[in-house]
Every structure is written in C-alpha cells, then in structure tokens.
Amino acid sequence: MVASVLRCLRLMGALLLVIALPGHANTLTIEEIASSKGIKAWLVTERSVPVVAIRYAFLGGALQDPMHKEGLARFLAATLPEGAGDLPAAAFKQRYLSLGSRLSATSSKEAVSGVLLSLRDQLSRSVGLFHLMVTSPRFDSDAIERKRAELLADLATEAHAPAKLALNRWYAEAFAGHSYARPQQGTPDSIAAITTDDVKAQHGRLFAKDVLRVVIVGDIDRSAAAEVLDRAFGDLPDAAQIIPIDKIAPRSISAPVVVDMDQPTSSAVFGVPSLSADDPDFPALQILNYIVGSGDFDSRLMDEIRIKRGLAYAINTRLISDSLAPLVLGEMTTKNENMGIALDVVREIFASIARDGPEEAQFETAKRYLTGSFLLDFDSSARMADSLLTLWLRDKTPDYLTTRNRMIDAVRLDDVRRVAGNLFARERFIVAVVGKPKLGQ
C-alpha cells in the first residue's frame, strides 16, 4: 500500500511517505517536496508545537578549504549571521532576535550546515532575514575581524583541551598527505591568512542549489513549505564549484602517537577504518559498535575499563559516517600512570571481538536496543529535523525509516563476527594520546 501511495504522489511532484509506527495509531509522515524553483526538501508537518525548524546543509565543508586557508569553512559559517543585505551585523541580529528566531551556521569536514528555528507566527519575517543571510551575507571587515579574534581565541582554548588535540592528531597521522589530515578548525597561521575575499569566494563556490539539502519540520503544510524554500534558497546559483576529493583509507601506524602535555591526565583517541553507510554490512557494524563502545553502560569498553577497573570516567566509540573516510573512533581520558594499562585493555577487547565475535546475549541486547530506541531520534521537532538531515546526508531516502529496523533484525551473529574480523585487525588500530602518559613497552 505504501508503494501505491508513493507512486500516486510522485505524479503530483511530491513524494509522501507515511510511516506507521509499529503497534500505534501515531504515524510519521515524511513528504519529499520540490519547489517551483527546484529546491528539494523533506517535510514533516507537526502541528502541536507552534514552531518551524528548517535544517539545511550545503555539501562541501572544510574539505574544500584551499591549502594554507584551513578553517575557511568554519570562518564562513561563523561570519554568515554577521549582517546581510542592507543590514549590518548589529541591525541584522536585532531584527531576527526581536522575532524570537534562532539562526545558526556551523561547519564540518563535508558540509556547511545550520538551522533556522522560528515561531510559526513569525515565520514569514524570519524567512525573509534567513534568505538575506544565505544569499547576500555582507562579510563586513569589522565582522570578519571580530570573528577572526573569536576563532583565534577558540584555537587558544583548544590548545588546552587534550581530547580535542588528540582527535586532531589522530586525523593528522591517519590521513597524512590528504585533505582529511588538515585541521578543519584551522591553525593560528591559516586563520590569520584568511581574507574577506576568501570568505566571499567560498560562499560563492559552496552555496548553490545542487549541493543543498533541506529538512523542514513543524507547523507548516506542503504549499507553504514550498514557498518558504523558494523564498529562502530560490535565488542561489544552480551549481556549486566543488573540487572532487578522493576517498582515502587511514594508513597503518603501529605505535601510539604521543603529544606531550604537562598535566595529570592523558586523553586518547583510537580508531580503525570502517564501512560506508551504504555498505550491506552497515547494520552489522551498527550492532558491533553498540557492543564494543556505544552502549551507555552496556558496552564491552565501559564494562572492562570503567565498571570492572575504574580506569576512566567516560569511554565510548562512535561511527563516523563521512562518505570519503568512514571510521570507528573511540576516546577516553585517564590519569597518566594508567594510560598504558587502559590502552592494553582496549586493544585486547578489539582483538577478542575480532577473534571470537560477540556473545550471543550481547548480540541480542544490541539488536533490541537499536530497534527499540530508533524512535527516540524523532521525539521532538528539532531532533527529528536533525535525524532526517543526517540520514539524507548519508544518501538515505525517507523509506529508510521503514526498512532500517528490518535490516537490523536480519543481521546474524556470524555477520557481526565477520565484520569484526575484517575491521578490528590489530595492525589497523591507530592511537593518538595527549598528556604525559605512562605507556608499556
């Protein structure tokens, strides 16, 4: 029946997907809409809270930063809400804050993204300002200099944050020589070197219709949403100027890379290359990741490192689903004298799962958790918009919501064992540590 609904609505230029939540009268309706100027979006009409959330992403991001201009995407995102059209920064902020609206922009390696949160009754005026911000940001020199100072201050702060430094160092080592190795937040030198023209040029290159993905959730119907899309994004150029970037796998480094920092604790980032989100084994990897390190208090790492040994307060792993370099990354902080022991335990957990696979009971709990908790990603308008955009950025379609739990359920224990055996080979394990760690050997 869903299939016939899909067909019928495609003819109308919109695709409607009604997702019945198992065992409930509630349904979640995701529409794929296209405006007259060709802007596509996913829409969820949710009437009970008088709010509209517009989540957007322009693909590109920090990977498109020119050499020696690392941090440009971040600079662009930071300066975007600093005045637009005829309105300099102070006047622009005064306008949208007076409407009760929230505008934000941020950057990642693969996208510049953000959100407009508006009260329903102020949506029209909010979208007017949002349109100005997206299509004609001013990038006045005083705003540029203010943000430069802020970004440099952030870098100075990060220089004292061992977990952040360890993550940067991990990427720098694992992807040496590739764009992925470059720090997306920039360096003091690269931030100092970025000019107003650089920011303007990057905005011109990256903000275009063909790399735009939008999710709208809130108190708004299809035709109003299509109008909003045209008003907000309709004036953008059709095509972005994106420099193609090759896929890359992390290189192998056997010994931990240590960055010396004089303090009582060390922070470690550890990880291995992983599978992309479209890999048929991805559902098995999700189960594996839960078992190893993403289950709050129920993961092997949490059990062995924190609960049994009291070695760290927090330890976890997560799946980085960047399209060019998917990873399983983990992190922990412990006092310097314990870091060597803790890393040995972590290595042994990865090795034993690679060798023997997970236990049957853990495997079953992981499946029940992943399927049972999936709805939690959709329990508020803001979270729903986030979750849907994340899925779209992984090139999923809305029907993923109906197939996802079935794919998790279909995974067999052997699949997880096979994936663990392939991914968690000892020689692929890369570690970066910041602090004064006491390491074995």
Place this chain on the structure above:
Amino acid sequence: MALGVAILGGTWTVAEPRASSFTLANGMQVVVIPDHRVPVLAHMLWYRVGAADDPSGTSGIAHFLEHLMFKSTSTMPSGEYAKRLAGLGGRGNAQTNYDTTVYFQRISKDNLRAVMELEADRMVNLKLLEEEVRTERDVILEERRSTVDANATRILGEQMQAALYLNHPYHRPRLGWADEMAKLTREDAVTFYKRYYVPNNALLVVVGDTTADSVRSFAQATYGRISPRDSPVRSRAVEPEPVAARRVSLIRAGTPTFLRYYQVPSRASGDPGIGDALDLLAQVLGGDETSRLYRSLVADNLATATNCDYIGGDRDSGRMVLVVVPANKTSFDRIEAIIDREVGDIRKRGISQEELDRAKTAFVADGTFDADDLLSLARRYGEGLAAGRSIEDIEGTPERIGRVTVDDIKRAADQFLIDRASVSGTVTSPPLGRATANDKK
C-alpha cells in the same frame, strides 16, 4: 491548551502544556504532562537530596551514590540495570544537583511500566557491595580529574562558588573535594541511601504519550509497593548577609577569562516575581548578541565572548553569572570597568522598553523551543517542584513575564547586583606558556 502572550503589541499563541499531579499512598508525588506527538516518553525520578545535603566531611557522597545506583541490587547483578534498559530500547542517565539527584530515561510508551520497575527496584534494593564501592570511587576521582582539574574555567568556577557562599553548603563542589571523595566509604553511602532514598522524598515526572490514569496505575503497581519511612529533614546552615566583595585569582594554563558572580534570590527563595525580573535582567545584560555586554565588549573588539545567566533553579539561593573572554590585548581591569559601568547604568537608569520587549520575546521563544524536548520539559517541572514551587507558579511563568515592567528590572538590578554580594574572578595563564604541547613520537 494554548496561552496567549501579548508581546510587541501582538499576541502569540504559545502551546503551554498543562501538568496534572497526584500523590501515591506512600507519599511519592507524581506529575504527568501528556504529549502525543510520538509514542515516546521521558521518565524522570527526582530525589529531594543533592550535593548541598552531603554531611560535613563527606563532600561528594550524593554524587557518589548517584554512580552507585547503577550497581547490583538484591534482584539484579551489577550491570543488569543497563542491559535491561538497553533491551527495552531505552536511553538514560543521572545527574546530581545541589538540591536534587535525578535519574532519567527516554523510552517507547510501551515500556513505561518496565522502566518504573527498574527504578523502583533500585530505590530499595541496592546492595552497595564493598568491591563496587571501591572501584566506583576510582571512577568519580577520574571524573573530577578529567572534567574539572583539566579545565581552568571550571576550577575558577568552583573557587568562586566557594567564595560566594561563606556558610551555606552551596559553597561545596557538586562532585565534592578530591581529598574527601577519596575517603568516602561504603558506610557513608549506605547511611545516605537509607536516609534519603525513600518514596516520600521522591518526585516522579513523566512527559510524553501517556495519560495520568495509566501513569497512576503503573506507579501504584511499582513505586506504590515501597513503604514510606521517616521523611528526611533538611537543616542547612544559613548564609549571612554579604558584607564584602570577594576576589579570586587563578593562575593556570587555560583560556584567560573574567567571571563575576552575584548572590541573588532563586525563583523559589525570592519574593514573587523576583525570579522573572532576574531572568529578563540576565537576558538584557548578556543573553544574546543584542545585549549590553555583547555590544560594549564584543562589538567593540574588547572581548571575544560574553554571557550572562541567571541560575535560579535552586532551593535556597540563586546566582547571576557573567562571563567575559577578553580579546588579546584587553586587560581584566578594563573588562571589569565596563561591566561595572553597564551594571551601574541599569541600576541607576534602568533599561529601555525596547530592550525589555526583546528580552521577553527571547524568553518566551526559548521556552517554546524548549518545550519541544520531552526531557527539557520534565526538567522544568521537576526542578521547580523539587525547589518548592507549585505547578501553577511554574505554568504561570509566561503570563508573569508578560507583566514585568522596566521599573521591575531597574529595581531588581539595584537591589541585587551589588558589590558586597559579588565575587570577581580571573584565569591567567602562567608566564612562559609552561603547558604548551610539544610533539614527540
């Protein structure tokens, strides 16, 4: 239900959830806020005990017990709680505040009763084995090392809090002081648990796709079976009238930062309407990028970040917290002079009607965006009720905010933002940049 709030001449309809409340026979209070958008619930159990109730010499025990609540009970081995919750597809955590300790989960609506069974089990059946206590004590010390000791601004905040309250137990860090944490024993935990973890000292808040009737029947069948015991009496040291401004200066590698705390009434401890005026005052002073501090410090390139927050949720007292990260060449003296000028100006001349209107808009919009999230909504009610406020008082906030006048703001500033009730503090890096990162393989 909808509530009209008149702002800027117009009226917004703000969906304002309405809570219902009842008390079980054993004295446990239950609050239910229905929200039927998605078949998901937030379940949040509040104990009216927190870090300010740590007996003298055992600072950190409330927080330590929060950790130990995840250990074995007479019906479940250690780790079983996490496995069961995961098997239900639930996510959860816990938090220790000054006056409360909170355990919360997000789950699908079908699993409400199962989560109540888990939570009720550990209200009475916790074993507190010697071995569990010993290992977990290492974890809380590790938590302190990795979250506080590694962050200069957090250390400064602790020192200022200690200086702000000379006698009231709010002067203690919520995690405790490290030397006392290291000496916490099983007996300390058992005594604390037996005294405070009783149904008549607990408050349950459930938000989501349910009704008061089903929450009542599940709660009776689970929590309702636990017998009440003596209600713990809180006797807290009284804070004397502040007579002298205090200064704290921390030399530590980290972001140079200026903080100013004022001791002010909390929403619960102040006269009616004081909390509302202080909320709006904080917004005008440093709430967003149209605020006084932002305009006089960041917009003029003297600082890279400013903020002002009213911390008004505690039972006995509140705090106004001002944060400034100076730009490179700005001295702390200059920052402080500007803060004093802005505070003095509001105390003497008050604020403009436009500033007040914008602050009200921001406040109501924040509340609306916040109500989108089940846990935020549960927290709003739980925090207020646990501090001694009524549901009517909590739900009447938007209406009262609408009635606040510019004179109310001026009066609140003049009465409470006074030097002798303040602490000023700075983080300054040691000379020669001792803790910089050096590469070493």
